[in-house]
Amino acid sequence: MGVSSWRRLLHCWLAIPLLLIACVGCTPFDETDSNTLTAIMVLDMAGLGDKGFNDAGWAGMQLAVDSLGVDARLIQSSEQSDYVPNLALAAQQADVVVAMGFLLSEAVAAVASQHPDTRFVFVDGEVPGQNIASFDFRAQEGGFLAGILAAGVTETGSVGCVMGMDIPPVRAYETGFRAGIKLYNASQGADVQYSSMVIGDFNDPARGKSQALSLIAQGCDVVLQLAGNSGLGVIEAFKDGPPGRWAIGADLDQDDLAPGRVLTSILKRIDVAVFEAIRQIHEGRFQSGHHWLGLMESATDLTEMRHTADSVPPEVLTLLDRCRVIIQRGGTIPFHPSELATFDPALFLK
Missing domain, CATH: 3.40.50.2300 (Response regulator)
Known part of the structure; x- marks a missing residue:
């Protein structure tokens, strides 16, 4: 899964950084139905195409589009200094901001407190806040x-x-x-x-x-x-x-x-965590706090080793x-x- 799988909508200047915003099943910000839940995912510098952590998170966003009719968008960070302005832009435009990865934790803490009416979903760590649902994995x-x-x-x-x-x-x-x-x-x-x-x-x-x-x-x-x-x-x-x-x-x-x-x-079922967090918000059941997921919740395990099981x-x-x-x-x-x-x-x- 690569960045090319999603078309580029617009380039926005905020201070110095150039922000790339992509979307799935969405319309321009100013044309979005006010009854449609808008969720924006903010990525760290690794971006999409890692066939791992970030792609798993975006898969959860896609599931929210398909199952809930959510308007899903993406902001890619080019450098660490992008994190705060990217999250701030997302918070201004979205009902839900999904922040992917431990490296964004300090930026989430700074921005979420300035946007108390926006729900934040933080993946892979804990950021305290009444409007932040943090998801951690017993990796x-x-x-x-x-x-x-x-x-x-x-x-x-x-x-x-x-x-x-x-x-x-x-x-x-x-x-x-x-x-x-x-x-x-x-x-x-x-x-x-x-x-x-x-x-x-x-x-x-x-x-x-x-x-x-x-x-x-x-x-x-x-x-x-x-x-x-x-x-x-x-x-x-x-x-x-x-x-x-x-x-x-x-x-x-x-x-x-x-x-x-x-x-x-x-x-590491990041896709499930992202989807379930958005679904709860969509249904009016947002739960802030620190949520742990592990083997007991079917959130981690090994694959079935379809190519290698005979060697074990x-x-x-x-x-x-x-x-x-x-x-x-x-x-x-x-x-x-x-x-x-x-x-x-x-x-x-x-």
Whole structure:
């Protein structure tokens, strides 16, 4: 899914930044029916086309168009200084502003307080406010399952991770992944090693590929990408590689990006969170506050591994199913690296 899938409506100057606004099923702002709910999504610099986080959010907007008749629009940020003016423009024009990603948190806090009659939906973190509904994901749960899987299939005994930026939502994923490796090692008497690299950018696929190749050179035959658009480069590094080396995707189902070379993808149902938030507002049931979604809410899990399931040992699949049940019954997975030392795999192996 790329930016070209939506036509450009207009370019607006606000101070210095050039703002691109696109829409699905909508009319110009001044011609919109006053009875139609208008929702504008504001993206960070990575934008659409990441086949992950941002595309998942926009899919939720599209579902709101198809199911609820919402007028959905999009504002793309070119640089960090765009966040406040882009959100302010959206707040002036929309009933609902959907802010995508942790990097927009400070800008949402600043703008939402100036527009108390506009509803804000913030995805991937918490921003307090009476007109803000924040949606957070227990991404560590999906990461945990992916860690067990990676440790269970590695032939080199070494797995890795490429992160876009060192921010809490990414670290939650990564911490869960490491906890899964720890559990696998404890359950099998194994010693699978872990390495990681941070790009510092969610929008640099070339560097993502370079870091993945570096981890492969260090012996990692399974690498998790947690890097947004940069993560497409991680998958590219495995696309033409030999059998037995796998990338793991994140956020959306990325298994088809390199069939047989993407072991699985960690699903993060951002689309569901965005759609449900808009639906509640559409029905007059807006709920501010901090909303958590995880495996219990079917908001995270692994894909069915349609290209690779035959390569996974049956005992690993059994262990995954067992851990799913324990999590759904209240088992907790560490979400911060500081909690890894005290994480006791025995609680999942009784």
